[in-house]
Amino acid sequence: MILNKKLSKYHVLRSLLYLTVCFTLVNPLISSFAKTKILQESLARIQAKALKGDIYYQGALGLFYKNGEHGLPIDAEEATRWVSMAANKEGAFGLATLAAIELEKGKAERGNFLYDEAYLHSNLRELGKDHDPLALYCLGMMEMDNPPRNIPKALRNLEKSADLGFATAQATLGMIYFAGIGVKKDSNIALKWSSMAAQKKIPLGMFYLGLAYSIGDGVEINDDFAIRWIRAAAERELTMAQLTLGMKLALGDGVDRNLELAVQWLRRATLNGSAEAALQLRKYENTLLRLSGAPVTFAKNQPVNEIASQAVNSTLKVDNRSKYSTEENLDYTSSISQNDANQELSLHLPGQSIASNQSPSNESYLSVNSAEQNDKESLNELGLQAYKNKDFKNSKQWFEKAANHKHPESLRYLGIQYFLGQGVQIDYPKAAFWLQESTKAGDLEASRYLRIVKQFR
Numbered sequence: 001m002i003l004n005k006k007l008s009k010y011h012v013l014r015s016l017l018y019l020t021v022c023f024t025l026v027n028p029l030i031s032s033f034a035k036t037k038i039l040q041e042s043l044a045r046i047q048a049k050a051l052k053g054d055i056y057y058q059g060a061l062g063l064f065y066k067n068g069e070h071g072l073p074i075d076a077e078e079a080t081r082w083v084s085m086a087a088n089k090e091g092a093f094g095l096a097t098l099a100a101i102e103l104e105k106g107k108a109e110r111g112n113f114l115y116d117e118a119y120l121h122s123n124l125r126e127l128g129k130d131h132d133p134l135a136l137y138c139l140g141m142m143e144m145d146n147p148p149r150n151i152p153k154a155l156r157n158l159e160k161s162a163d164l165g166f167a168t169a170q171a172t173l174g175m176i177y178f179a180g181i182g183v184k185k186d187s188n189i190a191l192k193w194s195s196m197a198a199q200k201k202i203p204l205g206m207f208y209l210g211l212a213y214s215i216g217d218g219v220e221i222n223d224d225f226a227i228r229w230i231r232a233a234a235e236r237e238l239t240m241a242q243l244t245l246g247m248k249l250a251l252g253d254g255v256d257r258n259l260e261l262a263v264q265w266l267r268r269a270t271l272n273g274s275a276e277a278a279l280q281l282r283k284y285e286n287t288l289l290r291l292s293g294a295p296v297t298f299a300k301n302q303p304v305n306e307i308a309s310q311a312v313n314s315t316l317k318v319d320n321r322s323k324y325s326t327e328e329n330l331d332y333t334s335s336i337s338q339n340d341a342n343q344e345l346s347l348h349l350p351g352q353s354i355a356s357n358q359s360p361s362n363e364s365y366l367s368v369n370s371a372e373q374n375d376k377e378s379l380n381e382l383g384l385q386a387y388k389n390k391d392f393k394n395s396k397q398w399f400e401k402a403a404n405h406k407h408p409e410s411l412r413y414l415g416i417q418y419f420l421g422q423g424v425q426i427d428y429p430k431a432a433f434w435l436q437e438s439t440k441a442g443d444l445e446a447s448r449y450l451r452i453v454k455q456f457r
Helices: 002-040 043-051 055-067 076-087 092-104 108-121 124-129 133-145 151-163 167-179 187-199 203-215 223-235 239-251 259-271 275-292 304-316 368-372 376-388 392-403 408-420 428-440 444-454
Strands: none
Touching: 002 133, 043 055, 055 076, 055 092, 055 133, 055 167, 076 092, 092 108, 092 124, 092 133, 108 124, 108 133, 124 133, 133 151, 133 167, 151 167, 167 187, 167 203, 187 203, 203 223, 203 239, 223 239, 239 259, 239 275, 259 275, 376 392, 376 408, 392 408, 408 428, 408 444, 428 444
16 A cells, blocks of 8 residues: 555656656747747737737837838838837837937937847846847847947847748848848858848848849849849838839839939938938939920919929829739749859948949940039049949049049948949048048938948948
């Protein structure tokens, strides 16, 4: 009897030990699934929880609007609205995403403060330790953007988030490895992450995949694929994609030249806050007026604000989808071979012309004689044409002549050439100097590039 009791107690203890071991092994899987659940939840459910005041979901919804997750278009206004609600209650994603938004506006002090608040006074670190993909992404961007930068730690957090399936983290890694931001440029890794994000319709992933096809980085140049992916990103309101598409249409780079469409896309990019697009928009609007030969007319007693509003509305209603295959047919990622991905990317920063396998027509060149008369716009245009055709020695000469007249765009491109070693030896101090001069001359885009250059000094 005593023996039976001992045996019975032994069986109970063994069963408890077995259950404990099983729970220990399975618990991380349960936890991981629970924390990635938001990536599988429907947008309607996420919005409903955000409307009920859940700060986790408010911050997440703002993050999704900022980056175009869950099929949403990029919407800075909605993103700011939702993350501000969460930030007011010390929500982790609200504070971190609002910090990123402020930094993108050039408000470094405010952005850094909000990142510190997210790190010190929210549960962001606890969520990261619990393998929350959104928290890992925010922690990664914090290490990337908030001084003192820690690139290895940033990449570890972003890779964990990307491995858990967060498409924005995948697209961000694609951008980092395409541009070589703090790491050696790597076409294999860039294509891997950008393709994954593009398949999930993340604008940033689609844009960089389009760039890869445009310049032949790791894949053969294919202008058709390039335009489709870039346009898909532009339609989801990615500003740099709208600017790039507008410039491609204006220059006839990989697509038939179409100044009217170019102006429409440049106007959309301008409405989204791109200073570079605003400069190019004025230029090509004037070109269109000269070509049409028609004076600008106004309806009698029509207020200027009303005219401007009509122009904006007409732009936003533009729909050229019939000229291209539908978005569902844009599955070109399967054609990417890792064995072929062995070419190094020439960094394409937003605002640059994209290299093309097409030769420009003679009509696209301005008169050298007029440029020699020290017309800074003509000098700059010749520099841009030479740069577009990878004639970096001549582009540098034209940009230097325009820079003597403090032309902002030429000053910026000189900085870019010294940063990338295009026609010159790589020289980060010189790159920083020219970009600082460009910023002083009023080029808002130069300040973005300057922040990147300073990481290499």
